[in-house]
Amino acid sequence: MALLQLDNISVAYDQQYILKDFNLSLEKGQLLSLLGPSGCGKTTTLRLIAGFLDAKDGSFRFEGKDYTRTPINKRNFGLVFQSYALFPHLSVYENVAFGLRIRKVKDDEIRKRVMKMLEIVSLHGFEDRFPGALSGGQKQRVAIARALVIEPDLLLFDEPLSNLDANLRVNMRVEIRRIQQELGITTVYVSHDQEECFSISDKVAVMNKGVIEQLDHPSVIFKYPKTEFVGRFIGFNNFITFTERQADGDAVLLTVNGLPFRAKKVPGMSAGMKGAIRPDDLLAGTENEISEGPNVLDGTVKVSTYLGRSYQYIVETALGEFTVNKEMLSPFENGQRIRLLVPPEKLVLVD
Amino acid sequence: MQNKSYGLTLFTFLVYLFLLGPLILIAIASFEPSTVLKFPLTGFSLKWYKNVFEVGLFMSTFKTSVIVSLLGNFLALLLGVPAAYALSRGSFRGKNTLNAIFLSPVLIPGIVLGFTLLKFIIISLHIPIYAALLIGHTVIMLPFIIRVIGSSLSNFDFAIEEASLSLGSSRLATFFKVVLPNIRSGIIAAVLIAFLESFNNVDISIFMSGPGISTLPIQMLTYVQNYFDPTIAALSVMLMIFTAVIMFLIERLLGLSYFTKR
Known part of the structure; x- marks a missing residue:
């Protein structure tokens, strides 16, 4: 007891x-x-x-x-x-x-x-x-x-x-x-x-x-x-509100505005329609580095700040603004077109 | 810059002269050997100092003054410490009003307060004069007690009270073991300040004296009305020294800045 x-x-x-x-x-x-x-x-x-x-x-x-x-x-x-x-x-x-x-x-x-x-x-x-x-x-x-x-x-x-x-x-x-x-x-x-x-x-x-x-x-x-x-409090700064959700084996298929996403299924996962991801877990790259496909978003760099170890970008996409951290030698420029990749195992569904 | 500073020094000197001049004159005049206050002196004598002790009424009223001040102080502490504690610790409706009421004896002209006390305590309630004198003095001391102790409570971290409770101490034991020792200097200061306030008081005492019962300041007033010899000057010098000793004690205990701060 x-x-x-x-x-x-x-x-x-x-x-x-x-x-x-x-x-x-x-x-x-x-x-x-x-x-x-x-x-x-x-x-x-x-x-x-x-x-x-x-x-x-x-x-x-x-x-x-x-x-x-x-x-x-x-x-x-x-x-x-x-x-x-x-x-x-x-x-x-x-x-x-x-x-x-x-x-x-x-x-x-x-x-x-x-x-x-x-x-x-x-x-x-x-x-x-x-x-x-x-x-x-x-x-x-x-x-x-x-x-x-x-x-x-x-x-x-x-x-x-x-x-x-x-x-x-x-x-x-x-x-x-x-x-x-x-x-x-x-x-x-x-x-x-x-x-x-x-x-x-x-x-x-x-x-x-x-x-x-x-x-x-x-x-x-x-x-x-x-x-x-809880997500926001512990540093998940990026949220995507999905409109459709269905199970597919050990993955969850999600859609918003016709854009398809996959998230890895974990025990006790929330049944909510919101996906959360940390700025450190989001991958950013040029159009050559990341090809089109599921879990990928096109965007434009809006603000760029230097964090010491990495650069932090605010990226404007069709789903709103995303914050992403990336370690790199020469930073993206403001206004540059880039792509964001949301790794399925890092996308967490919340209420 | 240099000129300005000379000007300031001169100004400060004049202010001090204005404040202390009369006191110095009285002190000098107390050594006058003739039966009338005079300046400059016609000689030098300590006989009026001796005379102070020979006028029986001065001695008996001094005793009354001390007793009333000490007893009243004690009563004011009994009322004032819990009141100051409640006012600083508690948050309740009417707290500001209560605060104002407790401090009102300082704001109301003493003569009004004295007359009111005479009317109600002595005439309406038929309380004996000695007791009435004590009540009157308790009333005028209370605001000083509350104010000074309140200011030392406002620097008191009430978390230490909670710490004491959490360690198993009761509320009452916490008050005596934790709160009181930490506001001790405030209590000492409050007692001394209130004592001076009561001891020097004229406007309340004058209504609260009667046959055979009077305080020293009232007796001095009466004496001056009848005699004009330097006895009063000698007594005044002694009282100044008495007050100075108390102020010195306060200064030594916590510094006068303690009172000008807030």
């Missing part, structure tokens, strides 16, 4: 629903990310699980017990905030010890556990410092230690890396994953950074307008987005 289960949860502010009939379940020991743009309800979901928000309807079950009305301080969940939220008047040691003191743990036991936890987050020797004298990354390590030392039943991260600079963010997310796996602690992680979520999660839930659009392993979402929203 799932460790954490949200059933038909609704959250509303002033008659406006942030979450409606929201469902989510999570297995023990997993790290689940909630990913989405701001306002998609991911933080609301986290705050509901933490206990800062009350559900208007629905229930929240944890380890089989009803947690819907359990106050925050009785939940035994560890929280890590975007702003670190360390106690400025307490030393690193006392910050970490805070939860244990409330639990009336004996002093020598506190000492043992705090020191061990500071070891785990690589902050040995920092126990007498105050938060004001720490860097952002160190503060976040203290915050993680503080949340972990109480041996929480669930660990919650609210955009923990947003305030750190790029390099540190990569290091810290590796750290977070290492600690999470080392302690085998069930975790819910909120972020708007796709790469961050994909790199550390067992499962990712992509959210939009208070609904989970897709919940799956990161690699599945990355390759096979289920909906147009």
